[in-house]
Amino acid sequence: MFIRNTWYVAGFEHEFDEPFISRRILDVPLVLYRTSQGVYSAMDDCCPHRLLPLSKGKRVGDDMQCGYHGMCFSADGACTSVPGQTNIPAAARVATYPVQARHGFVWIWMGDAGLADPGLIPDVHWHNSPGWASSQGYHRIEAHYTLLNDNLLDLSHETYVHSRTIGNDEEETIAAYTAKVTVEQDSLVRAHREMPNIEAPPFFALVIGHPCRINRWQSAIHLVPSINLTVVGVHPVEEDRTEARIGHVLHLLTPESPGSTHYFWAFVRNYRLDDAELTEGIRKASSATFDEDKEVLEIQQQQMVRMNTSVPNVAIKLDEAPVRARRLLEQRLKHEAEDSRYVVAPPPLVPEHSFAVLEEV
Amino acid sequence: MFIRNTWYVAGFEHEFDEPFISRRILDVPLVLYRTSQGVYSAMDDCCPHRLLPLSKGKRVGDDMQCGYHGMCFSADGACTSVPGQTNIPAAARVATYPVQARHGFVWIWMGDAGLADPGLIPDVHWHNSPGWASSQGYHRIEAHYTLLNDNLLDLSHETYVHSRTIGNDEEETIAAYTAKVTVEQDSLVRAHREMPNIEAPPFFALVIGHPCRINRWQSAIHLVPSINLTVVGVHPVEEDRTEARIGHVLHLLTPESPGSTHYFWAFVRNYRLDDAELTEGIRKASSATFDEDKEVLEIQQQQMVRMNTSVPNVAIKLDEAPVRARRLLEQRLKHEAEDSRYVVAPPPLVPEHSFAVLEEV
Amino acid sequence: MFIRNTWYVAGFEHEFDEPFISRRILDVPLVLYRTSQGVYSAMDDCCPHRLLPLSKGKRVGDDMQCGYHGMCFSADGACTSVPGQTNIPAAARVATYPVQARHGFVWIWMGDAGLADPGLIPDVHWHNSPGWASSQGYHRIEAHYTLLNDNLLDLSHETYVHSRTIGNDEEETIAAYTAKVTVEQDSLVRAHREMPNIEAPPFFALVIGHPCRINRWQSAIHLVPSINLTVVGVHPVEEDRTEARIGHVLHLLTPESPGSTHYFWAFVRNYRLDDAELTEGIRKASSATFDEDKEVLEIQQQQMVRMNTSVPNVAIKLDEAPVRARRLLEQRLKHEAEDSRYVVAPPPLVPEHSFAVLEEV
C-alpha cells in the first residue's frame, strides 16, 4: 500500500530546532532530531524495555532518555546506558531510518536502507533558492494520500471547492478549459490548462494588486508516489507573458497511516520577493484554500471507509490525469512487491526555469 | 431487521421549506427536498463520481450540485450535467425513493417502489385537521426502534420514568390498573387501561387548569412496524365523560440505523384549540417527558450491545402488549423475507372519533 | 486472566455511607450497598427484566428498585416485588457476591462463593489502627493491573517518573542502589533497597520538616495477585534508625476490566499522628505522585494494545522483582484454571512491626 523505497518529507528543516519531534510516518511512530554535530536521526518511538515512547522521555545531550526507567539511546539507535547495570543487553537497541536535509526539508527513507541514495531526493530547490520567496505551512489530512493526489491532479475542483478563494464563481468553470495530460518516464504526470482573458479571482487580484482581466495557466505535476507541484502563472491581459507572475506550489505528501497524510506545502513565487506582507497574505490564503480541500478530502475518506470501497465509481473526462497517476502508482507498488530493491530515479518536475513549461504548449 | 414495504415518516412537511435536508433512513443516507413544482424527492446522499455526499454540495434550481467537481442531479436521480464534457455517462445517476406528503408529514417508501401506494399511508389525520390542535417535536433516540415500541405499549413505566411529569408518585402505580390487550388484523395492538378517581398528575393538572381528582384512561395503540398512538382521556371526577379532554399522542418512529431511531411526535388535542400558551406548554411538557424516555432507552440499548443480547429476559404481566407486538413484527419480517412484494394495508388506528374507544370498554 | 478466588477491595468503607455505589469489578458491573442492618451487599448491576442497570434506579428501604418498571430486589438478590402482579417469577433474581468490611475497606470475592473465608482477607490493619495515621485516595488507571504491579515492584522509576516529587534529580539514581529480592510461600515478593546518606528529596524534606541529608530505605512488597505495600523509612543521618519515620503505602489494586484498574491507596505513618496538615500534605503529594504513574502506565497500556504485545521486551536487572511476581501470578492462574477451588492463604505482608524488615537486612 505504501511505496517504501523513496524519499518522503519528514518535516521542515526549521522544526528540528526543537530538542526532538515525534511523528508517525508510513504507520511507524518515530522520534526525530538533529544532534549537536548536525546529524539527523529518526528512530522508532518505542523503548525496547517496556514500550514507552521515547518521545515521552527527554533529550539528554545527543541521546534520548526513556521517561520510565531511564535507558538512553544515541542517534544511531544504540543503547548507551541502563540504570542499575554496566553491561548493555544485546537486544537493547532501536531501529533507525536514513534521514537527509535538503531544500529546507528533512527527508526520510523508510525502505531498504542500503538504497537510500541522497541523489534520489526530488529536486524542489525553489523552496529555498535565491530568486524565489516562500510561504509555507502544514496540514494534517485524515485521508489516504492518493485522494490528495487525485485532488491536486484535477484542479477543476477549484470552481466548486474554492469558489471563495482561488476559484471564480462568476465566469466559466475551470473544467471548461481542457487540460492536456502527458506522462513521462513511468513516474510523472502533467496536466496543463490555459485560461486566457478571464476575470481575476480574489487570490490573483491580491497577487496582481487590483481587480483586472488576466491570462492564467496552470500545470498540475505529479511525481509518483506523492510529490506534487502546481505551477500557476498569471498576467494582466495587456501585459506580456514574459512578465508573468509565476507561483510554484509544492504539495509534499507523506503518508502518516492508511487513513491520514502529512501535507507539507509551500507557495514559492518569482515576484515581489521582499514583500513580507504579500508572503504572509499568500500563506494565509493558501492555508484557507487547503482548509477547504481538507474538509472535502476527509468527508471522502469517511465515505470510502463507510462504504468499504475505493474511488472512482463513475469515470469522467476530468479524471484523466488522476487515473493515469493511479495506474503508475499501482505499477510501482507491483514492482516493489516483486523486488524489494526496486528503485526509481525521479525525473525533474520541471526544467530549471518553469517558463519552459509554457513553451511546450 | 427492517420492514421495507411500508411508509415511514421522512420528516415534518415544514422541514421541506429548507433547500434540502439530509437524513439517514433504514441505514441509507438520503438527501431530500421539494422542487419548485412541489414534487418531493429523496435520493441517495452520495455522488456516484467520488462518493461526496450531495448534501455537502448545494441546491441549484431543482437540482443538487455536487460540491467537489460540480456534477448535477435532478429530483428523479438523473445526472443533468458533467463539467468538462457534454455527454452524460450512463452510470451517472443516483437511486431515488418514493415520497409523499400527507397529514403534515412527508412519508418515504424504502421497499419495492412499484408497491408504493399512497393509499397505504397510515391515517394520522388529527395532526393537521380542523377540531384538533397540535404540539409537535422530534427526538433522535440512540436505540433500536423496537425498544421504543416496547416503551410505548407498556405505559406503566410512567410511574418510574416519568414520576416528575406525567407519572404520579403519590398514589397507586399505573401498573395497579390492569390493561386490556387486543390484537387486530395481525398488525395492530391496543392496550387500554382505566384509572378512575385519581389525583391529577402535574401534566394533567396543567391540562385542566388546576389540581383535582380525575377519571383518567389511556390506550396504547401500535401499528406494525413503528406507528404508535397514545389516546389519553381525562376529566375531573365531577364532570361527565363526554366532556373529557382527549389527547392523541402520535409517536411516529423511523429507523435511522440498527442502533438509532427518528422519533417524530405530536400531541394533538380536542380542547382549547386556540390557546397558544397551552400548545406551547404541552410541547414543552411532552418534550421533557420524551427526554426521560430517551435516557432510559439509550441506556437499555447500550446494555443490549454490551451484553450482546436482546430483551426481554424475564417475562412479567406488563409485557403482554409489547410481546404481542414483537410477535406480529417477527411474523411480518418473515413474510417480507419470503416474499419481497408482501404488503399489508394498515387498519385504522381508531374509529373516526376516538371516544369510540371508550365505548368498547 | 483474573484470579477469582481471592479478596479484592471493592471500596473504602466510608463510600458505603451513600445509598449505593456502582462499580465494575473483574469486568462485572456491580451495584453495592450497606443495608440498614449493616449487611454489605454486591449484586449484578442489571435488572433481569429489560437489562436496565439497577444503579439507574433508586434505593427503597433495603431494596434496589429498578428505574424502568419498578421491580425491587433485596440485598440477597431476590426479587421482592413486581408491579402489576403478586407472584414473583422464578427467574427474577440477580447474582450476588460475598462482601466483607475489614481494615476500613470493603472486600469482595468474585470466585467460588463457598470458599469466601473472611480469614483470607489480607492483613492491612495499619490502615485503621491506633499508632498509625492515614492519608488515602483513589485513582482509576486505564491499564492492566499487572502493569501497576511491575511499577510498584521496581521503585527505580522514581528517578525518572517522579523527579519532581519523591525522586531526586540531583544525586545518584535509585537504580544505583541494588535491591535485594526475596520470594515467600509462592505468593509474596519483596524488594528491599538501602540508600544511606542522600539529599532528602522534596517529599521527605516535607516529612522531616526541613532539607537535610538522610538515610533512606524502601521495601516493595507484593502479594499475588494485586496487593502491594511500600515500606518507606527515612531519618536524618545524624539521628538513630529507631527514630525513623516509617510510612506504609498500601496500593490495593482491583481489576476493573482487562484494560483498567481501581487503585485504592493509603499512606499510613507512625509519626506526628495528630498533624492534620501533614496528613493532608501527604495526601496531596501522594496523589500527585500517582498522577505521574497514571500517565506512564496508561501510555504503556496503549502501546501494548497498539502493538498487540505484552511486556517485557528486553530484560534488565531492575526487572528481577517484577519478573518474579509475574511468574508467581502465572503459576497461580494455572492452578486456578486447573482447579476452580484452588485457594491460597496470604502470608503476612510484614511482621507486626515493620522495623523487623530492617533487621533482616
Ligand code: FES
Ligand atoms: S520502559 Fe524505557 S527504560 Fe523501561
Ligand code: FES
Ligand atoms: S465527487 Fe461529485 S462531482 Fe466529483
Ligand code: FES
Ligand atoms: S427493566 Fe427493570 S423492571 Fe423492567
